[in-house]
Amino acid sequence: MEKIKENIPLVTADGTPLKISLARAQRRSKIVAFMMVFPLLLFITIAFIGPIADMLMLSIDNTIVKEILPKSTEALQSWDEYSGELPDEAVFAAIVADIKKAKATKQHTKIGSRFNYESSGFSSLFRKTGRNVKKIKTPPYKEALIKSDKRWGEIYTWQVIKQNSSSYTDGYYLAASDYKREFSSGNIKSLESKDSIYLKLFFRTIVLSSLITFLTFVIGFPLSYMLSQVSTRISNILIIFVLLPFWTSLLVRTTSWIALLQQEGVINDFLILVGFINEEGRLAMIHNATGTVVAMTHILLPFMILPLFSVMKTIPKSYVRAAVSLGAHPWKAFWKVYFPNTGPGIGAGSILVFILAIGYYITPALVGGSSGTFISNRIAYHISSSLNWGLGAALGVILLGIVLALFMLYDRIVGIDNMKLG
Amino acid sequence: MNNFMRNMTATAVIAMFGFAGQAMSTELVVVSWGGAYTASQQNAYHAPYMKKNPGIKIINDDSAGSAVAKLRAMKQAGNTTWDLVDAVASDAMMLCDEGLIDEIDHDSALAAGADGSSATEDFGDFIVSPCFIPQIVYSTTFGYRKDKVSKPMTSVCDVFDLKTFPGKRSLEKKPINNMEWALICDGVSPSKVYDVLETDAGVSQAFAKLDTIKSKVVWWTAGAQTPQLLADGEVVVGSTYNGRLFALIEEQKQPVAMLWDWQVFDLDGWVVPTGGKNKAETMKYLKFATDTQRLADQAKFISYGPTRASSAPLVGKHAKLGIAMAPHMPTDPNNAKTTLLFNYEFWADNRDDLDAKFNAWLLK
Numbered sequence: 106m107e108k109i110k111e112n113i114p115l116v117t118a119d120g121t122p123l124k125i126s127l128a129r130a131q132r133r134s135k136i137v138a139f140m141m142v143f144p145l146l147l148f149i150t151i152a153f154i155g156p157i158a159d160m161l162m163l164s165i166d167n168t169i170v171k172e173i174l175p176k177s178t179e180a181l182q183s184w185d186e187y188s189g190e191l192p193d194e195a196v197f198a199a200i201v202a203d204i205k206k207a208k209a210t211k212q213h214t215k216i217g218s219r220f221n222y223e224s225s226g227f228s229s230l231f232r233k234t235g236r237n238v239k240k241i242k243t244p245p246y247k248e249a250l251i252k253s254d255k256r257w258g259e260i261y262t263w264q265v266i267k268q269n270s271s272s273y274t275d276g277y278y279l280a281a282s283d284y285k286r287e288f289s290s291g292n293i294k295s296l297e298s299k300d301s302i303y304l305k306l307f308f309r310t311i312v313l314s315s316l317i318t319f320l321t322f323v324i325g326f327p328l329s330y331m332l333s334q335v336s337t338r339i340s341n342i343l344i345i346f347v348l349l350p351f352w353t354s355l356l357v358r359t360t361s362w363i364a365l366l367q368q369e370g371v372i373n374d375f376l377i378l379v380g381f382i383n384e385e386g387r388l389a390m391i392h393n394a395t396g397t398v399v400a401m402t403h404i405l406l407p408f409m410i411l412p413l414f415s416v417m418k419t420i421p422k423s424y425v426r427a428a429v430s431l432g433a434h435p436w437k438a439f440w441k442v443y444f445p446n447t448g449p450g451i452g453a454g455s456i457l458v459f460i461l462a463i464g465y466y467i468t469p470a471l472v473g474g475s476s477g478t479f480i481s482n483r484i485a486y487h488i489s490s491s492l493n494w495g496l497g498a499a500l501g502v503i504l505l506g507i508v509l510a511l512f513m514l515y516d517r518i519v520g521i522d523n524m525k526l527g
Numbered sequence: 528m529n530n531f532m533r534n535m536t537a538t539a540v541i542a543m544f545g546f547a548g549q550a551m552s553t554e555l556v557v558v559s560w561g562g563a564y565t566a567s568q569q570n571a572y573h574a575p576y577m578k579k580n581p582g583i584k585i586i587n588d589d590s591a592g593s594a595v596a597k598l599r600a601m602k603q604a605g606n607t608t609w610d611l612v613d614a615v616a617s618d619a620m621m622l623c624d625e626g627l628i629d630e631i632d633h634d635s636a637l638a639a640g641a642d643g644s645s646a647t648e649d650f651g652d653f654i655v656s657p658c659f660i661p662q663i664v665y666s667t668t669f670g671y672r673k674d675k676v677s678k679p680m681t682s683v684c685d686v687f688d689l690k691t692f693p694g695k696r697s698l699e700k701k702p703i704n705n706m707e708w709a710l711i712c713d714g715v716s717p718s719k720v721y722d723v724l725e726t727d728a729g730v731s732q733a734f735a736k737l738d739t740i741k742s743k744v745v746w747w748t749a750g751a752q753t754p755q756l757l758a759d760g761e762v763v764v765g766s767t768y769n770g771r772l773f774a775l776i777e778e779q780k781q782p783v784a785m786l787w788d789w790q791v792f793d794l795d796g797w798v799v800p801t802g803g804k805n806k807a808e809t810m811k812y813l814k815f816a817t818d819t820q821r822l823a824d825q826a827k828f829i830s831y832g833p834t835r836a837s838s839a840p841l842v843g844k845h846a847k848l849g850i851a852m853a854p855h856m857p858t859d860p861n862n863a864k865t866t867l868l869f870n871y872e873f874w875a876d877n878r879d880d881l882d883a884k885f886n887a888w889l890l891k
Contacts, residue, residue, distance in 0.1 A: 214621070228879075369761050
């Protein structure tokens with residue numbers, strides 16, 4: 106009987122199995138492809154991901170306290186902040202030494218500002234102590250320091266310093282979620298509703314951005330459909346009308362909306378002329394959420410039209426004709442055959458518009474008043490005015506998290522591969 | 528090939544000329560606030576200086592609003608691109624405390640007063656920080672549409688009076704100044720305003736008063752917004768810097784009048800970032816730009832008061848309009864009957880806290 110031959114794998118001419126040979130050949134082309142992309146990857150990592158990650162680390166970074174008050178933070182380790190007693194002389198000596206050094210290196214106000222973010226009053230405390238500390242030359246430091254400012258004699262002051270001494274802090278994330286730490290007990294408490302702004306702003310940002318995305322879709326889809334159906338010559342001319350505003354400065358577009366929408370503006374004057382409203386009933390279309398939605402829909406419209414247009418141009422017209430010839434009503438043919446094919450374009454356009462809308466802060470700042478501003482306005486405020494970079498970074502991280510979560514949801518429903526830009 | 532070589536050589540030669548041309552002139556980056564204010568500095572300081580020193584080119588940057596943040600970032604990056612910054616006194620104090628700007632020896636770095644006084648005597652109390660070179664006194668105050676009110680506004684509490692003066696108002700989107708005005712108009716004695724504001728009850732009192740007009744307020748973030756809103760007729764009365772209102776009333780001839788009651792004085796001046804790249808040139812320019820005549824000259828273009836005592840008698844007429852500037856100065860006795868001085872200590876401590884509360888209040 107013949108031995109049943111085992112399943113011998115296929116081999117190439119030089120005897121190596123086909124699978125391995127194929128893998129080797131493919132690996133080479135994969136490496137070449139990777140090397141081609143590598144410079145770009147390196148560039149993006151160094152110039153984009155690196156700095157952003159660095160900035161986001163600011164949201165938990167608290168090394169400034171250990172850096173500027175090294176002796177005090179160490180001395181405070183042995184103090185029990187809930188004992189109801191002030192720290193002992195050694196701690197006072199440590200903080201006097203630290204503040205003297207901080208004053209010499211001009212860092213005492215920085216540390217004061219840092220604590221001021223947790224509890225107001227510390228800015229003035231450190232500034233005043235920095236001015237007066239040179240008079241404190243000999244022990245006992247405790248009496249001398251308390252004499253220079255009686256807040257040093259309050260346990261609360263020391264509780265704040267001790268509970269904010271570690272290298273990492275959750276204070277910024279707490280503030281960004283409208284909580285705060287009660288230093289006298291160490292518990293986390295939510296802020297009263299009159300003080301909590303960030304959750305409201307996050308909610309408003311997501312809701313308004315979704316509304317803007319929906320509106321750009323409603324306006325952009327028919328426009329793109331028309332552009333894709335007319336002859337190339339006409340669509341080339343019409344596409345200029347879409348691109349021209351796109352190329353105009355953002356501020357020019359925003360301020361022209363102000364001129365149109367304001368109470369004494371063009372639209373209101375026109376409505377009074379036609380008799381729709383009277384003098385007292387002038388519509389307030391700006392400095393509120395309406396203004397933000399209108400202006401941003403206009404500004405983000407090209408981002409929806411262009412991907413949709415590119416995708417629609419690639420759908421063969423014969424599909425709809427075939428559906429109709431098979432007996433479908435034209436409307437049904439459109440919904441069942443044409444519309445699903447535009448799905449990738451809708452996905453790309455929606456994602457572009459949504460993510461841009463969430464991050465915008467110039468337009469909401471100019472036309473949003475107080476009910477149309479986004480969380481990005483607060484982030485910009487913290488970075489450039491209040492200089493609380495930790496809080497700005499924490500808000501940024503939370504926003505990034507929300508966007509990533511929504512993106513994963515989008516992937517689950519639509520699928521990332523189902524996104525085409527043309 | 529010949530053609531090609533010729534073209535390449537020509538390009539190289541032109542590029543070299545361009546390079547050489549650049550190396551000849553020093554560029555100083557001067558940061559200020561934009562609008563009518565930067566225009567007045569251009570006319571009074573930069574243009575005359577560049578005329579006298581053709582090797583210097585002064586470039587204006589309008590981002591003084593975020594000067595502290597940018598200077599901090601520049602220090603972290605180790606690359607300071609600014610040479611001279613126009614900063615308000617509170618920002619200058621913060622920057623000086625953090626070592627981001629140079630300390631100036633006023634007597635040696637600046638010119639003596641034209642009346643013979645030393646620089647420190649001439650500037651007097653306005654030198655609020657060793658790093659600060661005072662330039663102008665400006666105030667935040669109100670302007671109102673003369674043609675849209677039943678009678679002239681005379682008191683800052685008219686801003687809170689919606690019955691006699693209906694219509695929208697425009698206020699700065701910050702608690703600074705708004706809280707003080709609210710308390711004064713709620714019966715708090717002006718000298719006690721900051722004591723009351725230190726308490727939680729006082730803060731609530733101020734917000735309650737602001738609540739009475741909140742639905743009618745348009746909030747501004749840039750000095751040029753209120754003049755635009757007044758010109759459009761969008762608001763009936765609005766606060767901004769007094770020089771912007773002067774430009775609106777006198778230069779653009781809008782039907783607006785000044786409301787000086789309880790104007791809040793503040794100082795604006797020059798600071799020199801440490802790490803700036805053209806220190807010697809900057810100090811030379813500073814000596815010119817802050818001398819007696821120059822400070823009197825800027826008053827010819829915008830109605831901000833010079834901080835030098837020796838400049839006051841030299842304040843003359845507007846360069847283009849020919850009107851006397853003295854009656855438009857915030858320091859003029861007719862305008863300065865009731866004034867507040869910006870309380871640096873209070874706001875340095877409480878700004879973050881009150882701003883968070885203010886923004887929460889805005890959202891309600």
